[in-house]
Amino acid sequence: MTTDAQLAGPTPPRTRMTAFLARVERVGNRLPHPFWLFWVLFVLLAVASAVLSAAGVSVADPATGDAVTVRNALSADSIRELVSGTQESYLAFGPVGTVLITMLGLAVADRSGLLEAVVRRSLARVRPGWVVFAVCIVGAMSKILEYSAYVVVIPLAAIAFRQVGRSPMLGMIVAFLSINAAGDANPFIAPGDVIFADIATQAARIVDPSAVVRPTDNTYFTTVSALVLAGVLTLVTERVLARREHELVPDPGATGPSVAPRLDISEAVEKRALRATGLVAVAFLGSLVLAMVPAGSPLRGEDGGILESTLFSGIAVFISLFFFCVGATFAQLTGQLRGSADLPLFMADGLRSVAPLLVLFFAISQFLALFSWTGISTVVAVNGADVLERLDAPIFVVLMMLIGGIALLNLLITSGSALWALLASVIIPMTQLIGANPATVMAVYRIADSCTNSITPMSSTFILTVGYLQTYRKSAGIGTLVSYTLPAALAMLVAWTALFALWYAVGLPLGPGAPVR
Template sequence: MSTAHPTGPATEAAEPPLPRIVRAMAVVERVGNALPHPFWLFWILSAILALTSAVLAALGVSVVSPSDGETVTVRSLLSGDGLAMALSTMIDNFASFPPLGTILVVIMGVAVAERSGFLAALMRVSVSRVPAAWVVFAVAFAGTVAHVASAAAYIILVPLGGLAFRAVGRSPILGIVVAYTAIASGYDASPVPTPNDAIFAGITTAAAQIIDPDIYVSPLSNWFFNIASSVVLAAVITVVTRFVLSRRPDLDPDPDAELDDIAALSLGPRERSGLRRAGLALLLALAALLAVALPAGSPLRGEGGAIAESPLLDGIAVVVAFMFGLVGIVYGWTAGTVSRPAEVPRLMVEGIKQMAPVLVLFFAIAQFLAYFEWSHLGDVLAVRAAEALQTSGVPIVLVFLLILVLLTLVNVMVTSGSAMWSIAAPVLVPMLMLLAVPPETTQALFRIADSGSTAITPMSPYFVMALGFLQRYRKSAGIGTLASYTLPLAVAMTVVWTLLFLAWWALGIPLGPGAPVR
């Protein structure tokens, strides 16, 4: 008697189901791709705002302002006054948008440092001259510092991370993951002032002026917190890499992978000399600044010799731009990348060109924020939400955690920090100010949410870029592969960073110069 053998499709081995992380990332990508460009998103939000203001104005919704006791009533953007305001102030809204001038000034200095090759050389030397035992921490910390180069940080440091790990006998795949996650999920923790600091401070200032028209938030308002955060996050990455990622069995590159030359980490004599001279020039400039600013009667100090509210901090964007420009010029002149004074403004122009997409987005954001302020909708939402929280007795720490979770989830879809903060700040900053939380503290909380989930979302263009670098070593790597590597790091960084914030709040440590945490 013969035994029948099953034939046909039933005999084919069933394909294994996709891992959950892969399916989740695919859903995120589809939903995120359905969102409009941030430029159009803000015009859509403006239209929603106009309709909402018209309805609330018709209902006569109002609140009593805690700042001056005056009654504030919602104004309709669809009224004659609203339409006249929208048309007549459009240019002024853009020209007076708080981050605009600051970011343009800062980026001119940063552009000289970046395009002269100074920042790239600094990153290379920071990851190439460390013992094998410290390579993870060095690459991770370099990732937090690299934010001064904005998007160039990904292009320069991510492949260097793979080279640095391979140079000490460790997996280049791990080096790429560490470098990318340090930049993405620690993006707002730079110990060095960055263009993002100027953008966030400007948006926070605009939102805080809903409650206090005279308030000003400095680009250095979170500086102390950022310095501590960069060290803590680098340590978290080191620990998780050592005890979690290093134990994965899939860290070896493909046998036929095209490996970059490790010699790319080394610097030539002129580059090394350029870094030394640039460092000396920076020290001399800082010493000169301190010599002028330290005396009690210094013109850079404020009333009564104050530093917190002073011309020095008011002009800190100019100081930061000058320092970056100085090291870029000195390095470029020494290394041969800048040979004539006429090349310096050319480098600045290139930096401004790189900012063009951001400037276009700023135009839409500026209108949205101006409409939001004019309609008084921000006042109403802030006061009503603050009253609800006060009467409910919810601890402020729990409010912090709820805001953090909400913004973290939004960040998965809206990966532009300036766009997300422009949407959230006009509500969260005034609301928490009415609960005695300074705007600088709300901004520090936002930094955690804006960074933590960035390393795992395929909506970030730099996620795709990092995946490309990863595929140099493993051709079969996909979205789920990279996300599975970065997920443990991103979660650990977000949790520990949150605990650091809560400890900072509990201890009452200032977040930056003249910026109390509570």
């Protein structure tokens, strides 16, 4: 664990960029924790509802045409209704169930050591010429581990770089960039994708009660993006960052971060377990495909459809089952399971790891419930859409403006799900009314949210990475990391935006049944 003593170090030379980031850090530090930020917004929203209600503000509901008048949240009857609905608002908040269900299975795969073994072996014997690209790909794929990706991949990337005679500190920086900036460009359906889709669905239903945003709605785009961003990061690393690689020299005697000890299993046992687990993974996915073949399959929709089906609507359940099966297989074959009773313990341990997220979701759910209940969400959406229509700007231009605005805001609020919950409830309904697909807005958010996380000291993972760098060189600091991440993050932001522009111009679908426009 990174200590305060580790993070302390000589002040890096002050540049315009470090001065700017220092101001960002000071402003960000004045913001409350996202949990309290949503409660502050809750209070402000309640007061605003009383003022707007007294003024008789109303708009036409875009879904029904009926008049929607702002309701006063501070009246006695309203307070009774809102307090009585607190529990329902929390439990009905889509991401709560998604996180709990997904983590039940993912925890088994994580606690069994399977995920760490896959990442470790992926980087163990990489050829020197491919080490950068390999770290980029593994970093992007490992985002499925959520925060654990940083703890697992960054130290292993340092080892991989050192094994081929390159700076382990550069390996850490490349891993950090790939997890942070390219992590939302992941071909796999990760827990974060399901959370994003749930939040987007709730926001889209402000305008269209039947709207559904699926976790797979950005899959085509993110799969291609993963390869493009890995290529861009590799190019920037080799052509730009490598020119300063000679500056990333560890202190004499520095050993680097301690990598989590391997499980007490032999190389041969682990290999056999991984092969068998791979076969289980293929069998599981193959069974899903075969189960979808019959037109009357229970995994299909009521009308036999595939997109609107049990498989897609319940994707969190199938993700959980997949990781449960492969994790349990690996744990059994490596001798970690003393009995079936161990599996619930793995699952309980995984749920403890997401407790902070569940606490944050309570605040978010109450804010969003009030936002919808008061009718202010509809008022904001309709009036915002009117402003956009008066600007007469093409939807594409509006989307580009969103990328720039969100990227700047992300310097201060670095929690992806919290910022998305805050913004989605406004920008999705507003852009829906001018013809934008919610799945397209979600793709735009991914672009803006990812890249700037790599240059802001407000990010906990940024500070974690500084701590990792200081295990090699004590003088490394915020300025050190920013000087290497800035050119790469900006290059990936530009490249990803350009890819989206091309995608939009051609009109390719973002995912199954998800048109870009």
